[in-house]
Amino acid sequence: MVSSARCKSWINEATKQHLWEIKKNTMGKKTKTARLAQLPATAICGNDISSSVLYVSALSIIAAGRYAWVALLLVAGVLHLFRKIYGEVVGALPLNGGAYNALLNTTSKSIASLAATLTLLSYMATAVISASEAMHYLSGIIPSLPVIAATIFLLALFLGITVMGIGESSIVAQIIFIFHLVSLILLSGSIIIYLFSNGLHIFYSNNQLPLPHNGSIGMAIFWGFAAAMLGISGFESSANFVENQQDGVFPKTLRNMWFVVSVFNPLMAFLALAIIPIPEVSIYETNLLSHMGQISGGDWLAALISIDAVVVLSGAVLTSYIGVTGLLERMTLDRILPGYLLKKNKHGSSYRISLMFFLLSVSILLITEGKVETLAGVYTISFLLVMGLFGVGNILLKIKREKLPRPERASWLSVIVAILAVACALWGNIIKEPLPGETSNLNIFTEYFFPTIVFVAIMLNRTVLLDILMRFIEYLFIPILKLLTNTKQKIRLTIEKIESQEFVFFTRGDNLANLNKVLLYIQKNEHTKKIKIVNVHTNGENEIAEKLERDIEFLDRQYPEIDIKLIKLKGVFGPELIQQLSKEWAIPVNFMFIGSPGDHFPYRVEELGGVRLII
Numbered sequence: 001m002v003s004s005a006r007c008k009s010w011i012n013e014a015t016k017q018h019l020w021e022i023k024k025n026t027m028g029k030k031t032k033t034a035r036l037a038q039l040p041a042t043a044i045c046g047n048d049i050s051s052s053v054l055y056v057s058a059l060s061i062i063a064a065g066r067y068a069w070v071a072l073l074l075v076a077g078v079l080h081l082f083r084k085i086y087g088e089v090v091g092a093l094p095l096n097g098g099a100y101n102a103l104l105n106t107t108s109k110s111i112a113s114l115a116a117t118l119t120l121l122s123y124m125a126t127a128v129i130s131a132s133e134a135m136h137y138l139s140g141i142i143p144s145l146p147v148i149a150a151t152i153f154l155l156a157l158f159l160g161i162t163v164m165g166i167g168e169s170s171i172v173a174q175i176i177f178i179f180h181l182v183s184l185i186l187l188s189g190s191i192i193i194y195l196f197s198n199g200l201h202i203f204y205s206n207n208q209l210p211l212p213h214n215g216s217i218g219m220a221i222f223w224g225f226a227a228a229m230l231g232i233s234g235f236e237s238s239a240n241f242v243e244n245q246q247d248g249v250f251p252k253t254l255r256n257m258w259f260v261v262s263v264f265n266p267l268m269a270f271l272a273l274a275i276i277p278i279p280e281v282s283i284y285e286t287n288l289l290s291h292m293g294q295i296s297g298g299d300w301l302a303a304l305i306s307i308d309a310v311v312v313l314s315g316a317v318l319t320s321y322i323g324v325t326g327l328l329e330r331m332t333l334d335r336i337l338p339g340y341l342l343k344k345n346k347h348g349s350s351y352r353i354s355l356m357f358f359l360l361s362v363s364i365l366l367i368t369e370g371k372v373e374t375l376a377g378v379y380t381i382s383f384l385l386v387m388g389l390f391g392v393g394n395i396l397l398k399i400k401r402e403k404l405p406r407p408e409r410a411s412w413l414s415v416i417v418a419i420l421a422v423a424c425a426l427w428g429n430i431i432k433e434p435l436p437g438e439t440s441n442l443n444i445f446t447e448y449f450f451p452t453i454v455f456v457a458i459m460l461n462r463t464v465l466l467d468i469l470m471r472f473i474e475y476l477f478i479p480i481l482k483l484l485t486n487t488k489q490k491i492r493l494t495i496e497k498i499e500s501q502e503f504v505f506f507t508r509g510d511n512l513a514n515l516n517k518v519l520l521y522i523q524k525n526e527h528t529k530k531i532k533i534v535n536v537h538t539n540g541e542n543e544i545a546e547k548l549e550r551d552i553e554f555l556d557r558q559y560p561e562i563d564i565k566l567i568k569l570k571g572v573f574g575p576e577l578i579q580q581l582s583k584e585w586a587i588p589v590n591f592m593f594i595g596s597p598g599d600h601f602p603y604r605v606e607e608l609g610g611v612r613l614i615i
Contacts, residue, residue: 035246040170041238042256043177044322047315048126048234050180050260054309055133056231057269058288061281064224065211069269071224072231074421076262079232081418082387083254084410085394090239090250092397092406093613094606096326098239099386102393105613106400109336109525113456115389116331118382119236120324121448125379126233127320127361131155133286134313137306140287148369152362154314159358162321165347169318176315183308184264187293187301191271194296203274225421226428231265233383236390237319241326243606251408268292321354328353333590333610335527336459381445384426391419401613403598404605463495463527502530502585504592505614506573509535509544512551514595514615519559521593521614530563534581536573575607582609 036044060068089102097104098119104112131154132147139145161169211220238245238253245253272281272288275295284291290309293301329350332341341352394415397404430442458465470491503526505518515533522531535548545568552566571577582589590610597605605613 036170036244036249037246038249038252038256040174041241041245041249042253043173043315044170044241044319045234045237045253046177046257046260047173047180047312048130048237048319049232049257050177050234050264051130051309051312051316052231052233052261053184053264053268054289054313055286056228056265057272058281058285059227059230060224060269061272061278062285063212063227064220065209065278066207066273067211067217067220068224068228068273069266071221071228072266072269073262074221074225075228075231076258076266078229078418078421079235079258079261081410081414081421082232082235082390083251083258084408085391085415085418086235086239086254087251087408088406088410089390089394089397090242091408092401092404092605094242094250094604095330095610096240096243097330098236098327099390099393100327101239101330102390102397104334106393106396109334113331113336114453115386115393116327116336117449117453117456118385118389119240119327121445121452122233122236122379122382122386123320123324123327124357124361124364125382127155127317127357128365129379130313130316130320131361132365134310134317137287137290137309137313140290141303141306148365151365154317155358155361155365158314158317158321159354161318162325162354163345163347163349163351165349169322173315173318176311176318180308180312180315181260183304184268187289187296187305188264188267188271190297190301191275191292191295195271195274198275200274202277206273206278209278222424223428226425226432228265229384229422229425229429230380232261232387233379234316234319235261236383236386237323239390240323244326321357324357325350325353328357333588336456338459380429381426381442382449384422384429388419388422388426391415391422401596404596404613405599405601463498466491466495498527499529501526501528501591502532502587503528504532504534504581504585504587506534506536506592506594506611507548508573508595509548510595510615512554515551515555516558517615518593519555519562519564523559523562526591529561530565532565532567532585534567534569536569536571536577538570538572574603575609578609578611 056072057068060071064071093101093105095101097116100112100116100119103115128151131151134154135145135147135150138150139147161172211217212223235254235257238250238257242250268289272292275292276284276288281288287306287309290302290305293305328337328341331337332339332353341356342350343352345351394410398412398415470488473487473491503522505515507515510518518533519531522528533548533552535545537545548566548568552564556564569577578589578592581587582592589608590612592611593614594608594611595615596613597603605611
C-alpha cells in the first residue's frame with residue numbers, strides 16, 4: 001500500500017507541473033517559434049479549403065444541374081462577406097481559438113465551449129475524411145493498397161510532421177499548396193484547349209436537360225448552394241493559429257483563400273458541364289477532376305490530378321492538426337481542458353494535443369470500419385454551425401465591445417446576410433434526404449456531438465461535480481470512517497487548489513455598477529474566491545482612489561464569499577506593468593481582466609499578453 005505522505009507528494013508535484021505549464025505559456029516563457037509569413041500561413045489553411053474543388057463540383061452539379069456554377073459563385077459571394085466578418089473579429093481579438101475566442105470575450109465560457117466543441121468535431125471529421133479520401137485516390141493508382149492501414153499511416157505521418165513544429169509543417173504545406181495550384185492551372189488550360197478543338201456541343205446539350213427538383217430554377221440553385229457551401233470548409237482555420245502569423249498576415253490569408261475558391265470552384269464546375277454530360281457526373285463523383293483530365297489530356301493528366309488529390313487532401317490533414325492545436329492550447333490556458341496538454345517539446349510543439357487528436361481520429365476511423373462517409377453529417381453541420389457562430393460573435397462584438405479598436409468593420413447588413421446564407425445551407429443539409437441504407441446528417445451529428453459536449457460540460461462544472469461526489473461518498477461510505485476522511489480531504493484539496501487561483505481586474509476608477517459586473521462575471525464564469533482590484537495612478541492618492549475604497553468596502557459586504565482586495569499602484573498601466581505584476585504575484589496574464597479600451601488607448605489588445613475583456 002502506498003503511504004498517504006507519498007500520495008500527497010505526488011499530488012503536489014502534479015499540481016506544480018500544471019501551474020508551471022500555465023505560467024510558462026501565459027507569462028512569455030513559451031518556446032520560441034518563428035511566426036509565419038503570408039505564403040506559409042495561406043498554404044496551411046489554403047490546402048484545406050482548396051481541396052474542396054476535388055468534390056464540390058460534382059456535388060453541385062448533381063444538386064443544381066446546369067446552374068451548379070451559379071451556386072458556386074453565390075458561395076464565393078457569401079465567403080466575401082465572411083472576409084470582413086473574420087477580419088473585424090480577429091482584428092479586434094487576435095488570439096488563437098477562432099469562434100471560441102470571439103464568444104469567450106463577448107459571452108461566457110459555456111457558450112464559447114459550444115463553439116469550441118463544434119470546431120473540434122469539424123477538425124476530427126476533416127482529418128479522417130481527407131486522409132481516407134486521399135488513400136482511396138491512391139488505391140486507384142495502387143489497387144492492392146490496404147486503405148484503412150494506409151489512412152492510419154497517413155494520420156501518423158502528419159502527427160510526426162506536426163510534432164516537429166509549425167515552421168517545419170509550413171514548409172510541407174507550401175509545397176503541397178503550390179503543386180495543387182499548378183495542377184489546377186494545367187487542368188484548366190488542357191480543357192480550354194480541348195474545347196477549342198471539339199466545341200461546346202456537350203455544354204449546349206446539358207443546358208437543354210430538365211432541371212432536378214421538379215424543374216424549379218430556384219430550388220435547383222438552393223440545393224446546389226447547400227451542397228456548394230462545403231467548398232469553403234477550412235476558411236475558419238486561419239483564425240485558429242493567428243498568433244503564429246506575422247502582423248498583417250491574417251487578412252491576407254482570408255483574401256488569398258477567397259480568391260482561390262472564387263476562381264477554381266465555379267470554373268471547374270463550368271468546365272465539367274462543357275465536357276461531361278450531366279447524367280455521367282454521378283458515375284465519376286469521387287474522381288470527377290481526374291476524369292476531366294483523362295478526357296482533355298489523356299492518361300498522364302489523369303494520373304497527375306489523382307496524385308494532386310492525394311497530396312492536397314493530405315495537406316488538409318496537416319491543417320486539421322495545426323488548427324486543432326491552436327484551439328486546444330487556448331482552451332487549456334482557460335482551464336477548460338487539463339493543463340497536462342500544454343507540455344511542449346524542444347520544437348515548441350504541443351505534442352500531447354497532437355497525439356490525443358491522432359488517437360481520437362484513429363478511433364473514429366476504426367469505429368466506422370473505414371466507412372467514413374458516415375462522418376459527412378458531422379463535418380457538414382459542425383462546420384456550418386461554426387461559421388454561423390462566428391457571425392454571431394461579430395454581432396456580439398459590435399454590441400458589447402463597440403469601443404474596442406479594430407482594423408476593419410463589417411456592416412450590419414453584410415453580417416446578417418452572411419448568417420442567413422449559412423442558415424439556409426445548414427437547413428438544406430439537415431433536411432436533405434439520405435440515400436437508401438444511410439443515416440441522416442442530423443442523426444450522425446448528434447451521435448458524435450453529445451458525448452463531446454458532455455465531456456466539456458464536466459470540465460466546466462468540475463468543482464460542482466466534485467462537491468456532489470464528495471457528498472455521495474460521505475453518505476455511502478460513512479461506516480468506513482478512515483476511507484471517508486481520506487477521500488474527503490483529497491477532494492477538498494482539489495477544490496481548494498482550483499478556487500485558490502487569484503484573478504486581477506485593472507480599473508481606471510470604474511463606477512460601482514461596472515465593478516459589480518466584474519464580480520458577477522467572476523462569480524459566474526471562474527472557479528475562484530480571490531480577486532485583486534488594481535488601480536494604477538500617477539499622482540498618488542486622489543479622489544478616484546478614495547471613491548474606490550468606499551466602493552470596495554460596499555462590494556466586500558455584498559460578496560462575502562469572495563476575498564476582494566484593493567491594490568493602489570503608482571505607475572503607468574501597460575504591458576510591462578502587467579508582466580511585472582504577473583511574475584510578482586504568480587498570476588497568469590490570462591487571469592487578468594480589463595474593461596474594453598477606447599480608441600485613445602495606446603496599446604493593442606494583443607500587446608497586453610492575453611489580458612481578457614469582461615466589460
